[in-house]
Amino acid sequence: MKVVVDMTLCQDHGQCAIAAPEVFRMDEDSKLVFDAEPDGSLSDAVQDAIDVCPVQAIFLER
Incomplete structure (x- = not known):
């Protein structure tokens, strides 16, 4: 499993944390x-x- 975050989309809301x-x-x-x-x-x-x-910046690669 690989987690990818598009940092150009991420606004550091912290909901993922x-x-x-x-x-x-x-x-x-x-x-x-x-x-x-x-x-x-x-x-x-x-x-x-x-x-x-909220900005759908996180993706999962398997």
């Missing part, structure tokens, strides 16, 4: 950072993050 904190987080500058290759057991959490992203 709430939905899947094991994969997404906001850094000290409130910018998104994420694990591009999280453990497969986190696929449901990643899908939740994809679903809540």
Whole structure:
């Protein structure tokens, strides 16, 4: 599983960090950072993050 975030679309709302904190987080500058290759057991959490992203900037490659 590979997580891709289109950083040109991302507006750092942080909803993904709430939905899947094991994969997404906001850094000290409130910018998104994420694990591009999280453990497969986190696929449901990643899908939740994809679903809540207000600008649809998160994609999943399998």
